[in-house]
Each structure stands twice: as structure tokens, then as C-alpha cells.
Amino acid sequence: MKLVFFRGKVPNFGDELNTYVWPEILPEGFLDEDESELFVGIGSIIGTHLPETSRKFVMGSGYAGYMGLPDVHDGTWDIRFVRGPKTAEKLKISPDLAICDSAILLRQMELAKPATGIDVAFMPHYESLERGPWDEACRLAGIKLIDATDPLEKVIAEIKGARVLITEAMHGAIVADALRTPWIGAKPIFAGHHMKWLDWSGALDIELRMHELKPSSVLEYYIGRTGRGGPAGKIGALSRSPLAAIPNAFLTHSAAKHLQKMATYEPQLSSDAKIGEVTEKAAAAVDGFVRSRLAVS
Structure with a gap:
């Protein structure tokens, strides 16, 4: 299963978070270069540019109109959660899947100490x-x-x-x-x-x-x-x-x-309550996906 995200001519923080979050959150060896299955990660990456025949697993991605609107009901999409209600509405999927951008999973990682001296x-x-x-x-x-x-x-x-x-x-x-x-x-x-x-x-x-x-x-x-x-x-x-x-x-x-x-x-x-709730939901969605994949293999 190959991780897909946007990468332009210069690195961009939001998109490059994929290289930081997923290797830490997912089991070692979970991702590879097999393009028959795609792990659709952080960013406005949902679109018709993704290969039609590949199986696409969506983890907190969004649709922003940068690319064409795909038919996610064609049998090649497995949406575990999306960035928000606008994406869910565009894709015509359950609003319950509008959990949050998966960059929120940084909250579950051990991060570097904060920089000092910044107002x-x-x-x-x-x-x-x-x-x-x-x-x-x-x-x-x-x-x-x-x-x-x-x-x-x-x-x-x-x-x-x-x-x-x-x-x-x-x-x-x-x-x-x-x-x-x-x-x-x-x-x-x-x-x-x-x-x-x-x-x-x-x-x-x-x-x-x-x-x-x-x-x-x-x-x-x-x-x-x-x-x-x-x-x-x-x-x-x-x-x-x-x-x-x-x-x-x-x-x-x-x-x-x-x-x-x-x-x-x-x-x-x-609110502290909402960020906590959403973090738990996103983490549970990823964990459920990983467990389902490991069970199959």
C-alpha cells in the first residue's frame, strides 16, 4: 500500500506532515510502493487524478476543488474518515465520517521541545x-x-x-x-x-x-x-x-x-473537550483500519 500526498517543487508543511505522522503512527512495514492500493493521507488530495483502478483508503483527507470531484461510490474507495463536513457533503458520504484532518494525530506523538523566545x-x-x-x-x-x-x-x-x-x-x-x-x-x-x-x-x-x-x-x-x-x-x-x-x-x-x-x-x-473527542475518533479510525488489514494478512 503506497502513501500518496501532494508534493510540489518545494516542500510544503501541510503535505510533508505525511512523512512525519504516518511512519510514527502506522506499524513498521505497513506502507510500501504497491500502487494497487493507495493510502490517501493528509491534505486536499481527494480527486479524479488518483488512479481509477487502484483501491483508495482515505484517512482524514479533504476535497478542496483543486482536482475533479471523484465518484467515491464506484467500489474503489474505502473512506475511513475525512477532514470535515464540506468534504463529506461534496462526496455525498455520511456526515459521521467528517472527523477531522488527520494531522491532529500529532497529539499522540512525542514531539520536539517548543522553540523559545517567540511571541x-x-x-x-x-x-x-x-x-x-x-x-x-x-x-x-x-x-x-x-x-x-x-x-x-x-x-x-x-x-x-x-x-x-x-x-x-x-x-x-x-x-x-x-x-x-x-x-x-x-x-x-x-x-x-x-x-x-x-x-x-x-x-x-x-x-x-x-x-x-x-x-x-x-x-x-x-x-x-x-x-x-x-x-x-x-x-x-x-x-x-x-x-x-x-x-x-x-x-x-x-x-x-x-x-x-x-x-x-x-x-x-x-474547546479542549472537542479536540480530545476528535483526536480519539481519528486514532480509533486509524487503529480499526490497521487491525482490519493485519487480520486479512
């Missing part, structure tokens, strides 16, 4: 790191940048050690909530990433408050205004050119001031 931190979506100078915006704001492309243990330790996390990256919020770090949701500049936040938060009964995030570059301004996501094209080239130096500097300073303002907002956390 407010900001975690941009990994794509935003390519589109705008968020390192400079955070420096100007006096806020710690958490880089979603950094090594997993470093990112987890920084999230765990922050007093409060402002995050445009959904898995920043998921992990912060799981580890009980208060978080402030920043609405992704690219609108295509919005729905999945409602999916995850719905599973935890969170009354989600998403706050506008100011663009830090000409390219991000364009993406926010048009809804088109991507660094290529004339606007991307313009944003990187000397002609954009003055507007980029203005936007970066504006983004920094807005981050300072966001740091004063009231952060969120799911």
Missing part, C-alpha cells in the same frame, strides 16, 4: 513565500516568520513555542490548534484556498474568524484582486522587475503594519 509568529501559505517578501514584512513588524518550507520538526517546534500564531496556511492553524497554541486566521490572498478552512473548522465546531491579509507585493495585489493564482506571466515578471521596486516597498510596509494590527486581534482555539 507573535506569522506563517504564510507556502505559495505566498514565492509571491511576496514576507520575511521583510515580518522583520518590519517585529514578528517571527515561520517558513512552511522549513524542516518539519523546526516548524512544529516554532508553532508549539509561539504565544500566538497568525497563519495564512491552514495546516499552521490545524497544528497550532492541536498543540493548543492560540491562532489567528488570515484569509488566504488566493481565494481558491478559502473553502478548505471552513471544512476543517466545521469538524471542530469552531466559529471561524478569518481576517483580511494585506498583499506584500504587486503580484499578491494582482492575485487578490483577480483571484488568479500563479507566479508566471506578465504580472509576475513585472513584480520582480526594478519598475515595481517602489510599489513593492509600499505594499511590504503596508503588510507589515497590518500584521502588527492583526497581532492585537483575539485568537482562537477549539
